[in-house]
Amino acid sequence: MSQRAEFRRAPGYWPRAALFYVYLLFLYGPILIIAVLSFQGPLASMTFPMQGLSLHWFSEVVDPGGFSRQDFRMPFVRSLILAIIVMVLTMGLSFLAGLAFRKSFKGNIVVFYVVVASLIAPSALISLGIGLGFNELGLQSQWYTGALGAHLSWTLPFGVLIMLAIFSRLDPSLEEAARDQGATEWQTLRNVIVPITLPGLIGVALFGFTLSYDEYPRTSTIVGEFNTLPVEVMNTINIAATPVIYAIGTMTTLFSLLVIFASFLAVYIIQKRRTGAGLGIARKAAKADSS
Numbered sequence: 130m131s132q133r134a135e136f137r138r139a140p141g142y143w144p145r146a147a148l149f150y151v152y153l154l155f156l157y158g159p160i161l162i163i164a165v166l167s168f169q170g171p172l173a174s175m176t177f178p179m180q181g182l183s184l185h186w187f188s189e190v191v192d193p194g195g196f197s198r199q200d201f202r203m204p205f206v207r208s209l210i211l212a213i214i215v216m217v218l219t220m221g222l223s224f225l226a227g228l229a230f231r232k233s234f235k236g237n238i239v240v241f242y243v244v245v246a247s248l249i250a251p252s253a254l255i256s257l258g259i260g261l262g263f264n265e266l267g268l269q270s271q272w273y274t275g276a277l278g279a280h281l282s283w284t285l286p287f288g289v290l291i292m293l294a295i296f297s298r299l300d301p302s303l304e305e306a307a308r309d310q311g312a313t314e315w316q317t318l319r320n321v322i323v324p325i326t327l328p329g330l331i332g333v334a335l336f337g338f339t340l341s342y343d344e345y346p347r348t349s350t351i352v353g354e355f356n357t358l359p360v361e362v363m364n365t366i367n368i369a370a371t372p373v374i375y376a377i378g379t380m381t382t383l384f385s386l387l388v389i390f391a392s393f394l395a396v397y398i399i400q401k402r403r404t405g406a407g408l409g410i411a412r413k414a415a416k417a418d419s420s
Contacts, residue, residue, distance in 0.1 A: 279347035
């Protein structure tokens with residue numbers, strides 16, 4: 130009799146596996162279809178069958194010509210700038226909120242639910258409310274004012290929740306040890322708290338950037354006269370769509386994957402440096418004990 134145990138799949142394995150693969154197909158199938166259709170020729174339509182194979186529609190995005198009715202370059206730049214601003218503000222405000230909630234303050238429960246409430250409220254109502262607020266003040270909402278506030282109402286709750294989870298696992302004894310060594314509050318923050326929470330801050334930055342970059346519902350009515358990329362794309366689809374939309378979708382997907390990869394790489398480098406520093410300290414301590 131073989132000592133190797135016979136491998137048996139659990140009951141119901143195949144139905145669950147089939148459901149999982151159907152879910153993957155439903156999730157990534159549209160992305161693959163858009164990517165394939167974006168490589169059509171100049172006389173292509175919006176559906177199958179494909180008409181030729183070329184990079185024509187990608188060139189239309191980079192340098193719009195006669196086939197493209199819209200110039201998506203400046204909307205992309207505006208979306209990129211807005212996403213970077215939202216990312217930085219989300220990181221900073223979420224980190225400060227984590228510090229504040231860690232120390233606890235009067236009314237912290239009310240503040241927490243007010244912050245999280247924007248996740249529950251419909252995006253269209255938030256956009257409408259911001260637009261009405263600007264009108265009451267006699268101002269015109271723009272992509273760098275009203276849209277910025279709308280995006281923060283979407284990204285900040287995620288950032289605060291992430292930082293609360295990170296600070297809840299931060300060992301207070303590390304800060305006490307730094308103070309026992311004579312470190313000031315600022316030195317403890319800079320040399321202890323920030324390095325430990327840095328991977329979490331990178332995660333918050335990733336959330337802030339990606340959620341803002343492709344946000345449409347909270348931006349559509351308050352973006353002003355200059356559209357961001359998602360608003361420009363939706364307007365083009367409603368008026369006269371061409372396969373250039375597919376090219377933009379493919380390029381945007383690749384750009385988002387690049388941002389995600391860069392974030393994971395940054396976290397990996399930080400963890401490696403932290404592990405190397407820890408091993409170095411352990412070696413020095415072992416040499417000191419041996420001597």
